[in-house]
Amino acid sequence: MNTPNAPTDGAGTTARTRGRAILRAAATGTPDPPPGLDAAADTDDTDTDTVDADGRDVALRARGLGKRYRGRWALSQCDLDIPAGRVVGLVGPNGAGKSTLLNLAVGMLTPTAGSVRVLGGRPGSGAAQLAKVGFVAQDTPTYPRLSVAEHLRLGAALNPGWDDAVARERVERLGLDPAARAGTLSGGQRAQLALTLGVAKRPRLLVLDEPVASLDPLARREFLADLMTAVAEHELSVLMSSHLVSDLERVCDHLVVLVASRVRVAGDIDRLLATHHRLTGPRRDPATLPADQQVITASHTDRQSTLLVRTDGPVHDPAWTRGQPSLEDLVLAYMRPTAPETAPAGRPTLEALR
Amino acid sequence: MIWLSWRQLRTQAAVVLTALAALAITLAATRGQLSHLAASAGEGFLDAAGARRADSWLYLVTLVVVLVTPGVLGVFWGAPLVARELEAGTHRLAWTQSVTRTRWLATRLGVSTLAAAAAAGVLGQVARWWCAPIDTAVRAGHGNGGLLSQPRMSPVIFDARGLVPLGYAAFAVVLGVTVGMLVRRTVPAMALTLAVYVAVQIAVPLLVRPHLASPSHATSAITADTLHGFRGSGPPDAGGRIDALMVDVTAADAAGAWMLSSRTVDAAGKVVSPLPSTLADCLGVPDRAVGPDPVDPAAGGVRAGGLPPRGERVVAGGPAPAERQAGTREKACFAAIAQRGWQQKVTYHPDSHYWPLQGAETGLYLALTTLLAALCFWRIRRLS
Incomplete structure (x- = not known):
């Protein structure tokens, strides 16, 4: 992790348990591929591909990862560890490289530079690797002229691990007409169908690229609730991108903020909330704060300073009024282009991004 | 799948x-x-x-x-x-x-x-x-x-x-x-x-x-019986140009053949081009008939060159060759051709080449298909 303000959260436990098992065991069972068979394009072939520095299981590991389209870098120099056994939200402004990263993770794209390993393997390197990772692509594509039942048949034909009972049960529960063509379904239903394909494949990691972006609020809520049910039932690791923090807050227990290919902050959501404070008090130079308090953003009026700080310890200074930032505030603060002291005085710190 | x-x-x-x-x-x-x-x-x-x-x-x-x-x-x-x-x-x-x-x-x-x-x-x-x-x-x-x-x-x-x-x-x-x-x-x-x-x-x-197969060649004598027209430009009597003669192919396998080229060659086998405009005499009165490319049942094949280029014209003998009244000028003309040893040389694929050509061309297309398929498999790994 080469980003200074990218705290990773050492503790594996989370208070936000959502009735599902943490999937350590599943991820640890993956043997590393023999070096001779999988030597392609990897610069950091080590035996730590599935475990990070703290000994936690890693679902995805990127090192110096870059992707260039027509001379433009959509993602460059990205270093990232995504823990296994979590529901991980990937958030960032448009153009941060979220979609590119996810497409690299499922093998839809091949890296221009660096390497990415998912569950110990190179994405898209073969049928076995493809079977481990489910993907619900942006705008949840389905074949408009195939019926719902034919989509299930497609899934069964293309996935050796296909769980037909799960697929049928989901279709029934969601009220999808098996004979209906996918083209006649609503956006929400189509997303549910795409999710059904992703879940019934029984992957170990499910990757969702802005699955709810085009859905109305009700459909979005239903989709996410349904996703959580599936996650609880099937013990999936999930990596989901969105630019709506509220959606991610509802379902995720781990968050990664990606800005311009860089991880700005990553950690379990409970811990992020517990270690970030909004401090309001008399105007003060942020440099005079205790060393263990890292200022994320600061804004000043003539008489007052408002700071967002991160600290592992408590805030004792009685001059401050301490407030709890919302997750959205926190994410937006990290998505700012940095240099908080240049922000115009008098304007609220967390407003008007981009 | x-x-x-x-x-x-x-x-x-x-x-x-x-x-x-x-x-x-x-x-x-x-x-x-x-x-x-x-x-x-x-x-x-x-x-x-x-x-x-x-x-x-x-x-x-x-x-x-x-x-x-x-x-x-x-x-x-x-x-x-x-x-x-x-x-x-x-x-x-x-x-x-x-x-x-x-x-x-x-x-x-x-x-x-x-x-x-x-x-x-x-x-x-x-x-x-x-x-x-x-x-x-x-x-x-x-x-x-x-x-x-x-x-x-x-x-x-x-x-x-x-x-x-x-x-x-x-x-x-x-x-x-x-x-x-x-x-x-x-x-x-x-x-x-x-x-x-x-x-x-x-x-x-x-x-x-x-x-795709090596074509056959045949030569025909240019006589009043076989010559039935010529292709050229300008006035057919003098000052005009004759590019090619239209001569019936007398080879046994000419029926149903695909004519590739038909050229007038001299005794040494060299192509005579352009032909002297005096050859118009062979067809009798110059202005007799000017019309589209006549259909020639005996040749049976498609003539190499197809339609004459713009500005050229095709002159055909009026009566059928056999019925033509051989006038003095015609006789002299054909005598001159015979004396110079000119013949009409045709290159063609006879009907017997049909299956070899079909097989070779199918093979050619299947080879192209294989190449394109290889390109597809190369390309699909780079699509996103």
């Missing part, structure tokens, strides 16, 4: 196969009458068949259908195969199931190509079978210059029956897939596939097919 390939091809396949099956059944039902007519009418068969509107019409329809089917398959089966997935984004669904995209492409390309090749192959054989009495009559020299008298060696008819439609269809489908993968949008890919396919279909008979 095969199920999916078939499912995605089903609708288009049903349309095409129904139409082709209807044509095949019609041909099968009418073939008996045609054979019967061939047996009973003898040398007059082509006249008799040409006079029957149903047979002429069916001949023409079969010709057109076999000619366009490979292109249609390439445009409607090949081009959208990957392009539509890329356009609709469904490739992100298909390629992230537990099947590598290489296998996905192999299956989908295989099913479509084999289905197209099989359909076109069967169609080509049915067309060949139905047209066999006509081809036999043309080969025997019974042609009357009508629609049915085009030899099967002539460029267009060659494409429309036999083995080659199979190769064309396989090529067209894989070409469509390749173009679709490069263009990534369905409708432009369909248009470009059609354009490239048509260009190849025009280029191959002009540039490649003559060399």
